[in-house]
Amino acid sequence: xxxxxxxxxxxxxxxxxxxxxxxxxxxxxxxxxxxxxxxxxxxxxxxxxxxxxxxxxxxxxxxxxxxxxxxxxxxxxxxxxxxxxxxxxxxxxxxxxxxxxxxxxxxxxxxxxxxxxxxxxxxxxxxxxxxxxxxxxxxxxxxxxxxxxxxxxxxxxxxxxxxxxxxxxxxxxxxxxxxxxxxxxxxxxxxxxxxxxxxxxxxxxxxxxxxxxxxxxxxxxxxxxxxxxxxxxxxxxxxxxxxxxxxxxxxxxxxxxxxxxxxxxxxxxxxxxxxxxxxxxxxxxxxxxxxxxxxxxxxxxxxxxxxxxxxxxxxxxxxxxxxxxxxxxxxxxxxxxxxxxxxxxxxxxxxxxxxxxxx
Amino acid sequence: xxxxxxxxxxxxxxxxxxxxxxxxxxxxxxxxxxxxxxxxxxxxxxxxxxxxxxxxxxxxxxxxxxxxxxxxxxxxxxxxxxxxxxxxxxxxxxxxxxxxxxxxxxxxxxxxxxxxxxxxxxxxxxxxxxxxxxxxxxxxxxxxxxxxxxxxxxxxxxxxxxxxxxxxxxxxxxxxxxxxxxxxxxxxxxxxxxxxxxxxxxxxxxxxxxxxxxxxxxxxxxxxxxxxxxxxxxxxxxxxxxxxxxxxxxxxxxxxxxxxxxxxxxxxxxxxxxxxxxxxxxxxxxxx
Numbered sequence: 001x002x003x004x005x006x007x008x009x010x011x012x013x014x015x016x017x018x019x020x021x022x023x024x025x026x027x028x029x030x031x032x033x034x035x036x037x038x039x040x041x042x043x044x045x046x047x048x049x050x051x052x053x054x055x056x057x058x059x060x061x062x063x064x065x066x067x068x069x070x071x072x073x074x075x076x077x078x079x080x081x082x083x084x085x086x087x088x089x090x091x092x093x094x095x096x097x098x099x100x101x102x103x104x105x106x107x108x109x110x111x112x113x114x115x116x117x118x119x120x121x122x123x124x125x126x127x128x129x130x131x132x133x134x135x136x137x138x139x140x141x142x143x144x145x146x147x148x149x150x151x152x153x154x155x156x157x158x159x160x161x162x163x164x165x166x167x168x169x170x171x172x173x174x175x176x177x178x179x180x181x182x183x184x185x186x187x188x189x190x191x192x193x194x195x196x197x198x199x200x201x202x203x204x205x206x207x208x209x210x211x212x213x214x215x216x217x218x219x220x221x222x223x224x225x226x227x228x229x230x231x232x233x234x235x236x237x238x239x240x241x242x243x244x245x246x247x248x249x250x251x252x253x254x255x256x257x258x259x260x261x262x263x264x265x266x267x268x269x270x271x272x273x274x275x276x277x278x279x280x281x282x283x284x285x286x287x288x289x290x291x292x293x294x295x296x297x298x299x300x301x302x303x304x305x306x307x308x309x310x311x312x313x314x315x316x317x318x319x320x321x322x323x324x325x326x327x328x329x330x331x332x333x334x335x336x337x338x339x340x341x342x343x344x345x346x347x348x349x350x351x352x353x354x355x356x357x358x359x
Numbered sequence: 360x361x362x363x364x365x366x367x368x369x370x371x372x373x374x375x376x377x378x379x380x381x382x383x384x385x386x387x388x389x390x391x392x393x394x395x396x397x398x399x400x401x402x403x404x405x406x407x408x409x410x411x412x413x414x415x416x417x418x419x420x421x422x423x424x425x426x427x428x429x430x431x432x433x434x435x436x437x438x439x440x441x442x443x444x445x446x447x448x449x450x451x452x453x454x455x456x457x458x459x460x461x462x463x464x465x466x467x468x469x470x471x472x473x474x475x476x477x478x479x480x481x482x483x484x485x486x487x488x489x490x491x492x493x494x495x496x497x498x499x500x501x502x503x504x505x506x507x508x509x510x511x512x513x514x515x516x517x518x519x520x521x522x523x524x525x526x527x528x529x530x531x532x533x534x535x536x537x538x539x540x541x542x543x544x545x546x547x548x549x550x551x552x553x554x555x556x557x558x559x560x561x562x563x564x565x566x567x568x569x570x571x572x573x574x575x576x577x578x579x580x581x582x583x584x585x586x587x588x589x590x591x592x593x594x595x596x597x598x599x600x601x602x603x604x605x606x607x608x609x610x611x612x613x614x615x616x617x618x619x620x621x622x623x624x625x626x627x628x629x630x631x632x633x634x635x636x637x638x639x640x641x642x643x644x645x646x647x
Contacts, residue, residue, distance in 0.1 A: 069604035076399070076607075095607070098399045168503055174585075176605060218507045218589040225586070233485045234506070347396070350606040351418075357593040358418045 035284055038063040038071055039087040040269075043138070045304060051296040058284055068092050075101050080274040084285050090268040091177075091340040093126040093134035103275045104131035109286035112293035115311035119334045125341065126270050134270030136310035137292060138301060141327065141337060142178065142265045145240035147230060148256035155237055156260040157186040160212050167215045171229055171238035174219035176353035177340060178265055182239060183208045185263045185338065195343040202352060209356040219357070230255070246306070266337030268310065302326055385620070392613035399607055409614035419615060422595040423622070430574040433516045437524035437573050438566055440517070445525050445565070449532035460529070463522050471519070475586045478515045482506040482587075507589025515583050520576050524569035531565025567634070571627065578623070595619065 035058055037044060044062045053060065065071045068089045075086065080101050088096055096102045107113050113135055126134035144155055151166070160170055160182065172179060183205045184194045197205065217235050220226040227244040229235045231253070245257045271289050273282070291297055298314035301307050308326040315328055323329040343349055392409055395402040413419050448459050466474055481487050482505040489501040504510060535558065543553040559566075581596040595615065602612035 067604065069607075072607070073604055095399050176601075213590050216590050217503075219592065221585060232479075232483050234483060347606045347608055350601055350608075354593065354598050354601060355418045357590070358422055358598075 033057055033284065034059045034061055035084045035281070035288060036061045036063055036082065037085045037087075037288075038065055038074070038083045039085075040065060042305065043087065043301075045300075048297055048300040048304065052288060052291040056284075056287070058288070060288075072096065075099075075274070081276045083274055084277050084281055085288065086272050086274065087137065087269050088134055088272055089340065090123070090125045090134060090136060090270050091342045093270055093272060094128070094342060096272060097128050097133045101275055102133040102272050103277065104133055105135045105273065105289070106282075106286055107132070109283065110135065110290045110293065112290050112311055112313055115293070115313050117310060117312060117331060117334070119331075120268065120310045123339075125339075126272075134272040135289065135293070136268050137271045138305075138307050138309050139266065139268035140242055140305075140307050141259065142173075142239065142241055142267060143245075144237060144258040144260065145230070145242075145245045146237035146256045146258065147253065149254040150236040151256070154256060154258045156258065157182055157262055159237060160215060160239070161186050161208055164215070166236055168217050169234075169236045170216050171218050171220050171226060171235045172212065172216055173226075173239055174221050174357075176350045177343070177346070178239070179209065179353055180205055180349050181265055181338065181340070183212070185260070188262070191263065191338055194338070195341045197343075197345075202348065206352050206356060209353075210359055213356060213359065242306075263338040264336065266334065266339045268339065388613045389617055391610050392617050394610040396608050396610055401609065409611045410618070412611060413614055413618060419595065419598065422593065422598055423615075423619060426578045426595045426619075427622070427626075429513065429516070430577040433513060433520060433577045434524070434570045434573045436513070436517050437521045438528075438570060440521060441524035441528050441569065442562075444521075445528035445532050445562075448525070449529050449535075450537070463525055466518075467522055471582055472586075474519060475515060475583055478511070478518070478587060479506060482511055482514075506587060507592075509588065509591045512584045512588040512592070515587050516577050516580065519580075519583065520573045523572040523576070524566075527565040527567075527569025527572065528562060529565070530568075531562035535561050567630075575623070578619070 037060055039062065041062075041064045044060070044064075049060055052058075063083060065074075065087070071086060071088060072092060072095055075083070075096065076099055086096075093102070105113070116136060120136035120139075123136070126132055126136065144157075144159075146155055150169075159166060160172060172182075181194060184197065184201075187201075187204055187208055189197065189201055189205075193201070218229070220229065220238065223241050223243055226238055226240060227247055229238070230244055230248055231251070242257070245255050248255045271292055273285055273289070277285055293309065293311045293313060295313040295317070298309040298311065299317070301309055302314060302318055302322055306322065306326050308328050315323065318328075320329060327333055391401070393405040393407070395404070395406060395408060444463075448456060448463075452459055479486070483489065484501040484503065484506070486506070488505060489498075492498045493501065539557050539561070540553055543557050548556065579596055581594045581600065584592040584594050585597060586592070599612045599615050602608045602615070
């Protein structure tokens with residue numbers, strides 16, 4: 001028996017497929033109560049979200065990101081319609097706004113936003129034409145973390161550029177923006193010029209970074225890997241995020257955290273709503289945004305992260321020790337941070353960073 | 360009449376899949392390579408600017424050269440190691456052949472990251488090898504260059520991709536007629552002569568197949584150099600990744616990607632030409 005494929009049969013099958021395809025838009029409508037949140041894994045732990053989920057009939061689908069750039073690339077490549085809430089860095093929001101990917105935050109639906117710290121209320125980042133597109137969500141610093149048992153004294157940025165005492169025992173994050181910011185701070189380039197450096201200043205930075213490369217053991221790409229490098233004795237000091245400091249202290253290592261006087265890099269992530277979110281889901285999303293800025297989530301984040309929320313919703317209820325830990329005991333410390341911005345010549349920065357690494 | 364179209368209809372999904380999944384993305388990448396970027400906007404006025412930037416950049420040219428040198432080096436090392444292993448599995452083992460082949464493939468089941476971290480445990484400052492050497496009194500301080508170096512990268516790359524070379528060579532050895540080697544021996548050829556004049560030419564298709572696989576995979580690998588290469592860990596692929604992700608310079612990233620692809624195609628075309636014009640190449644392909 002020969003199974004013949006007839007043109008009419010194929011046309012019928014194609015027509016049936018097309019008819020089924022017409023129902024695709026309804027898939028999102030049916031799942032109106034399923035909120036898709038593109039975010040970092042450490043922000044969406046079940047226990048953090050439990051209080052919100054108990055009070056509403058909403059489910060949350062977590063879509064984890066590895067880097068901010070990856071998040072932008074996904075949305076820019078057409079993924080915005082499949083996501084209801086994203087978590088861009090405060091310095092990156094302008095990318096999304098320029099690409100028409102976001103809608104303004106409806107503050108009427110987010111009363112907890114009134115509790116934002118002044119630093120975040122007053123920043124120009126995340127805003128355009130008086131409207132806020134990315135509301136500051138949580139923040140922290142990226143300090144120097146070091147093995148206090150293996151270093152003589154608390155280091156500053158110069159440890160990555162001068163001397164050879166710790167040569168081959170240092171690590172730097174493989175990220176152009178922060179790598180170049182640190183070199184600029186070491187060279188004493190003023191903060192108001194840091195993100196607008198001219199060719200001569202960038203040449204100085206490049207020279208410093210080439211000197212730095214000779215002292216490094218490696219560039220790190222994930223915080224888990226960096227923690228591993230400390231634990232296995234491969235490095236004694238690194239430009240780091242905060243978690244390895246607490247993780248390794250908990251494991252019994254004598255770790256130190258240094259905040260150089262020349263400046264410490266401050267970061268802040270925002271929550272932002274894609275332009276395509278509308279109707280019932282829009283209300284659900286802003287309700288969730290309000291929860292993320294509120295006390296229940298803030299408490300979980302303060303102890304679980306430990307990270308600080310951008311609002312004062314839980315601040316006064318936290319023990320002093322915890323407030324110290326997440327840098328909100330004395331809020332004036334925020335003024336000493338160098339907050340990340342997006343340099344206008346960022347492509348040149350990335351090219352410079354790659355030149356240094358390839359040298 | 361309808362039966363004559365059966366093959367065409369059946370081929371349509373395959374042609375469609377290849378077009379949609381392989382040719383179309385490459386074509387889009389090629390088109391993008393002639394665009395420009397300004398902030399987050401792609402300017403669609405065709406230009407050769409990206410190719411000019413690439414040609415003028417020592418960094419990208421050196422990284423491309425480094426990728427091809429690494430590919431060739433690892434392919435050569437795996438070929439030298441792979442030949443005796445493949446010979447042994449194909450010609451010396453009968454009962455445990457399947458077991459040996461599975462053993463060869465087992466590391467591949469564990470995933471890249473697991474293998475890379477296993478090597479870090481072996482080669483690290485407090486790793487197995489350094490600890491042993493210190494214990495044995497051979498060294499007093501750990502050898503730092505064992506890990507986070509170009510040496511470490513090439514050791515791990517060789518380990519990772521050796522199975523692909525062995526598989527190619529093993530298939531070639533399986534189809535090698537032992538009587539030819541015996542005849543060469545009977546006619547007075549020594550082992551080296553017999554290998555160079557009989558075994559090597561007849562297993563060459565396996566070497567080429569395995570070599571091409573290893574070469575392409577090494578050129579495209581950026582995880583291994585990144586995790587064990589230390590400050591020398593940058594590759595042309597990680598640079599492309601930076602351009603697409605961090606810098607949002609899709610056009611320049613596309614231009615570099617297409618240049619890599621073009622060089623690879625040229626490389627393989629030249630190799631095919633050289634092989635087809637050689638005596639043994641004609642013998643292989645034409646059965647002369």
